[in-house]
Amino acid sequence: MIPxxxxxxxxxxxxxxxxxxxxxxLILAGDLPPGTRLPASRVxxxxxxxxxxxxxxxxxxxTSEGLLVSRVGAGTYISDEVRTxxxxxxxFEADGHLPRLAHFSREISEQFFPRLTHPCSPRxxxxxxxxxxxxxxxxxxxxxxxxxxxxxxxxMSYPDATGLPELRMxxxxxxxxxxxxxxxPEEVFVFAGAQDAFxxxxxxxxxxxxxxxxxxxxxxxxxxxxLSRGAELVPVPVDAEGLDVAAGxxxxxxxxxxxxxxxxxxxxxxTMSRDRRFELLAAAEESGAWIVEDDYVGExxxxxxxxxxxxxxxxxxxxxxxxxxxxxxxxxxRLGYAVVPSGLVDIFERTLGAAAHGVSHAxxxxxxxxIAEGHFSAHLRxxxxxxxxxxxxxxxxxxxxxxxxxxxxxxxxxxHTVGLLPEGADEARVVEAVSAAGLATAPLSxxxxxxxxxxxxxxxxxxxxxxxxxxxxxxxxxxxxxLG
Amino acid sequence: MIPxxxxxxxxxxxxxxxxxxxxxxLILAGDLPPGTRLPASRVxxxxxxxxxxxxxxxxxxxTSEGLLVSRVGAGTYISDEVRTxxxxxxxFEADGHLPRLAHFSREISEQFFPRLTHPCSPRxxxxxxxxxxxxxxxxxxxxxxxxxxxxxxxxMSYPDATGLPELRMxxxxxxxxxxxxxxxPEEVFVFAGAQDAFxxxxxxxxxxxxxxxxxxxxxxxxxxxxLSRGAELVPVPVDAEGLDVAAGxxxxxxxxxxxxxxxxxxxxxxTMSRDRRFELLAAAEESGAWIVEDDYVGExxxxxxxxxxxxxxxxxxxxxxxxxxxxxxxxxxRLGYAVVPSGLVDIFERTLGAAAHGVSHAxxxxxxxxIAEGHFSAHLRxxxxxxxxxxxxxxxxxxxxxxxxxxxxxxxxxxHTVGLLPEGADEARVVEAVSAAGLATAPLSxxxxxxxxxxxxxxxxxxxxxxxxxxxxxxxxxxxxxLG
Numbered sequence: 001m002i003p004x005x006x007x008x009x010x011x012x013x014x015x016x017x018x019x020x021x022x023x024x025x026l027i028l029a030g031d032l033p034p035g036t037r038l039p040a041s042r043v044x045x046x047x048x049x050x051x052x053x054x055x056x057x058x059x060x061x062x063t064s065e066g067l068l069v070s071r072v073g074a075g076t077y078i079s080d081e082v083r084t085x086x087x088x089x090x091x092f093e094a095d096g097h098l099p100r101l102a103h104f105s106r107e108i109s110e111q112f113f114p115r116l117t118h119p120c121s122p123r124x125x126x127x128x129x130x131x132x133x134x135x136x137x138x139x140x141x142x143x144x145x146x147x148x149x150x151x152x153x154x155x156m157s158y159p160d161a162t163g164l165p166e167l168r169m170x171x172x173x174x175x176x177x178x179x180x181x182x183x184x185p186e187e188v189f190v191f192a193g194a195q196d197a198f199x200x201x202x203x204x205x206x207x208x209x210x211x212x213x214x215x216x217x218x219x220x221x222x223x224x225x226x227l228s229r230g231a232e233l234v235p236v237p238v239d240a241e242g243l244d245v246a247a248g249x250x251x252x253x254x255x256x257x258x259x260x261x262x263x264x265x266x267x268x269x270x271t272m273s274r275d276r277r278f279e280l281l282a283a284a285e286e287s288g289a290w291i292v293e294d295d296y297v298g299e300x301x302x303x304x305x306x307x308x309x310x311x312x313x314x315x316x317x318x319x320x321x322x323x324x325x326x327x328x329x330x331x332x333x334r335l336g337y338a339v340v341p342s343g344l345v346d347i348f349e350r351t352l353g354a355a356a357h358g359v360s361h362a363x364x365x366x367x368x369x370x371i372a373e374g375h376f377s378a379h380l381r382x383x384x385x386x387x388x389x390x391x392x393x394x395x396x397x398x399x400x401x402x403x404x405x406x407x408x409x410x411x412x413x414x415x416h417t418v419g420l421l422p423e424g425a426d427e428a429r430v431v432e433a434v435s436a437a438g439l440a441t442a443p444l445s446x447x448x449x450x451x452x453x454x455x456x457x458x459x460x461x462x463x464x465x466x467x468x469x470x471x472x473x474x475x476x477x478x479x480x481x482x483l484g
Numbered sequence: 485m486i487p488x489x490x491x492x493x494x495x496x497x498x499x500x501x502x503x504x505x506x507x508x509x510l511i512l513a514g515d516l517p518p519g520t521r522l523p524a525s526r527v528x529x530x531x532x533x534x535x536x537x538x539x540x541x542x543x544x545x546x547t548s549e550g551l552l553v554s555r556v557g558a559g560t561y562i563s564d565e566v567r568t569x570x571x572x573x574x575x576f577e578a579d580g581h582l583p584r585l586a587h588f589s590r591e592i593s594e595q596f597f598p599r600l601t602h603p604c605s606p607r608x609x610x611x612x613x614x615x616x617x618x619x620x621x622x623x624x625x626x627x628x629x630x631x632x633x634x635x636x637x638x639x640m641s642y643p644d645a646t647g648l649p650e651l652r653m654x655x656x657x658x659x660x661x662x663x664x665x666x667x668x669p670e671e672v673f674v675f676a677g678a679q680d681a682f683x684x685x686x687x688x689x690x691x692x693x694x695x696x697x698x699x700x701x702x703x704x705x706x707x708x709x710x711l712s713r714g715a716e717l718v719p720v721p722v723d724a725e726g727l728d729v730a731a732g733x734x735x736x737x738x739x740x741x742x743x744x745x746x747x748x749x750x751x752x753x754x755t756m757s758r759d760r761r762f763e764l765l766a767a768a769e770e771s772g773a774w775i776v777e778d779d780y781v782g783e784x785x786x787x788x789x790x791x792x793x794x795x796x797x798x799x800x801x802x803x804x805x806x807x808x809x810x811x812x813x814x815x816x817x818r819l820g821y822a823v824v825p826s827g828l829v830d831i832f833e834r835t836l837g838a839a840a841h842g843v844s845h846a847x848x849x850x851x852x853x854x855i856a857e858g859h860f861s862a863h864l865r866x867x868x869x870x871x872x873x874x875x876x877x878x879x880x881x882x883x884x885x886x887x888x889x890x891x892x893x894x895x896x897x898x899x900h901t902v903g904l905l906p907e908g909a910d911e912a913r914v915v916e917a918v919s920a921a922g923l924a925t926a927p928l929s930x931x932x933x934x935x936x937x938x939x940x941x942x943x944x945x946x947x948x949x950x951x952x953x954x955x956x957x958x959x960x961x962x963x964x965x966x967l968g
Contacts, residue, residue, distance in 0.1 A: 021660060024666070057789075061789045083800055098827050099772045099773055102690055113834070116840075121637075129641065158810075180501060205583075284583075307549055313549070355708040357676075357705070
């Protein structure tokens with residue numbers, strides 16, 4: 001009657017606990033319905049091939065949990081108090097009796113929300129992915145080994161919620177050297193990646209209903225982070241100079257926050273012009289708004305004299321700068337950071353101190369050493385050259401093969417560029433054909449908050465070797481030709 | 485006039501960029517006010533000991549940024565557009581012109597919020613801290629080294645937001661073996677610690693204004709996580725049977741969520757009784773509420789036949805179970821998990837997929853190996869014995885030295901117990917004296933949501949060796965005697 005227990009000898013639980021777990025599972029799964037009479041402990045013992053003591057102990061355990069009741073002289077029964085669960089993996093909607101969800105979860109389950117993508121294969125033209133094969137893993141492993149060799153109590157406890165002091169210091173040094181941004185360690189806060197930073201910043205600065213300027217097309221992660229806080233997003237168009245501040249003022253002059261990617265507008269790849277930066281700073285001051293600057297590929301610029309981050313021009317202390325190590329090192333370490341205006345330092349310290357427990361001490365410490373020993377700046381220099389070469393290879397191959405079917409934007413920064421489609425092209429159909437050709441791409445519409453004037457697709461160059469790129473562009477061209 | 489640049493040769497930035505950063509800093513700091521005329525590039529070059537080309541390049545860079553303007557024949561000036569920042573580290577309140585904060589941040593800055601503590605020294609009677617010296621760091625380092633040796637592209641990209649499959653599997657195995665909890669890997673979601681899980685669960689299940697039953701006294705981290713979501717907390721008293729469900733029904737029959745620590749009520753250390761567990765499950769069904777079960781020290785029970793988690797009795801699919809590796813391994817790895825009802829699996833997958841990027845791949849993978857190779861269960865067995873010994877040592881020493889000045893609760897679980905003070909004692913004064921004696925403790929009032937009937941302090945035993953414990957208790961007794 002009762003299926004036999006598969007005893008796990010290497011199991012931490014003793015035999016009677018394993019038997020109790022086995023029976024509990026059958027009871028709560030409804031295989032043994034309430035009221036069922038169980039075999040006498042003697043019988044159970046012989047059926048399950050355990051000692052009678054073990055069987056008795058298991059029954060006692062389940063009785064103490066209220067799952068079994070013993071009626072004197074009448075044996076052991078499954079309690080009528082036991083409730084059996086709904087069928088396995090009922091979708092929430094189908095399970096009418098469950099409590100309600102938060103508004104954001106309901107939105108997610110009812111509407112279309114683009115997922116954050118997790119690229120992992122380096123086929124053309126995957127975006128947002130560094131050249132893993134060019135990463136100095138030997139140095140990294142050495143630093144990791146050194147870290148754990150030295151492991152003592154002082155690194156095993158809770159890391160400070162604001163970040164490891166050595167890493168906050170190292171980030172200042174990096175930003176000054178590689179981004180022309182000067183800040184104090186106390187203004188730097190470490191998060192588990194830029195996405196985590198967006199979620200925490202939204203929690204600290206946004207209330208439900210607050211309006212946020214978002215670039216359209218724009219970054220998906222930040223968008224969903226602000227939506228999770230109940231913010232109301234205001235799509236603001238972008239052009240070759242970046243966010244169209246005048247259009248933003250017309251659409252919503254009293255925003256609470258503006259989100260921008262000045263170094264490399266995501267996904268179009270435009271760099272925000274100097275004038276637009278001053279316009280945005282002025283607009284934020286007029287409306288009493290925060291600015292969140294996502295500098296996600298700021299270290300990778302291929303032109304001459306790049307503009308520094310918007311944050312470097314922020315005299316009024318309204319810009320929260322967000323950076324990540326996902327592009328400059330690799331995403332799996334999950335480390336990013338925010339540089340906040342001095343007026344927000346206390347607030348961030350208090351809020352994180354009350355509600356957060358920090359991120360992996362090991363990852364923070366290893367990255368801090370990686371920067372301090374100079375590997376990071378050296379790696380950035382090498383990668384800048386490598387990515388420039390790969391961008392050039394993509395643009396050159398495009399000029400050779402695409403016959404104007406796709407107009408590649410000559411981006412000066414970042415990991416990808418955009419191929420614009422001619423008027424009247426069917427973006428969805430093109431992306432379908434390109435994907436069918438085994439190429440990784442995304443339609444611009446995927447990044448749209450409201451319908452876009454342009455059509456096109458993203459073409460990543462950072463993760464793909466030039467000869468692969470050439471082949472990829474040939475397949476891309478063939479796919480486009482086939483569409484006529 | 486212009487302080488000399490300290491050139492950093494190992495700096496990734498070239499000399500002109502360093503000089504531009506140097507000047508930008510002086511300009512934005514207000515040391516060189518708008519309208520100031522700068523020296524001719526020839527003069528700057530000699531002053532700064534750089535080539536004239538470098539000086540010209542730096543001027544061009546800053547001009548392109550809009551910080552400098554050149555008037556033909558009249559030289560180079562600092563633009564009048566430049567705005568200088570407020571004095572360094574202005575506290576938010578003092579900086580009247582900054583935009584407003586989210587409600588939660590305002591609360592934090594205006595009211596008292598207990599901070600999450602970060603114990604790091606093993607002095608008596610620190611709480612919530614495992615015995616770091618007993619951790620098998622050699623095995624851990626070996627697994628870590630193995631992980632990085634094998635590092636390839638497939639582990640360098642973004643981890644799945646729901647958690648590493650191997651770890652989700654390993655957690656199921658652990659919960660079944662060590663907690664008598666049976667679940668499917670797809671129901672397990674990995675977070676950066678229990679605190680991160682509380683924040684994300686609050687985001688998915690709570691809207692501002694939703695009422696949440698909280699144990700009083702109760703856990704601080706979960707409390708602040710729910711407050712960060714705008715929840716309204718309802719203090720519910722606890723007694724030796726755990727949460728007083730009847731009192732909760734009277735105070736707020738229509739709660740949206742109940743938060744409980746059944747295995748070891750935090751901070752009192754009581755285990756929730758069987759009857760109370762059934763009462764709570766029934767109350768949650770009646771009011772359409774979720775239950776969040778924090779099993780933070782569930783692996784550490786020193787009595788016989790411990791009750792399984794509340795989740796194991798959850799036939800109706802309302803309990804979200806939260807566990808952590810901070811106590812069973814060590815906090816610095818920042819790993820925890822939630823086991824959700826099958827009805828919530830899709831929602832959690834969608835919400836995390838849209839707004840989260842997962843936690844450190846390395847930490848997840850190393851912990852998964854640590855469990856799979858059996859080190860984890862073995863470590864738990866050793867630690868259970870070690871902590872039982874330390875608890876016994878504390879209780880025995882207390883019986884020898886405290887003369888009833890402090891009544892130690894004989895907890896059967898966890899990392900600490902509570903010493904109750906007699907009627908009319910001055911808790912704050914006692915804690916002050918005990919801390920002055922170099923002992924780590926916290927007053928029960930620290931965990932109070934509303935005034936408590938009992939007075940006392942926490943006494944951790946997990947991190948302190950028995951002979952240290954003896955000395956600690958002697959100092960504790962002396963401090964209490966001194967108070968008369």
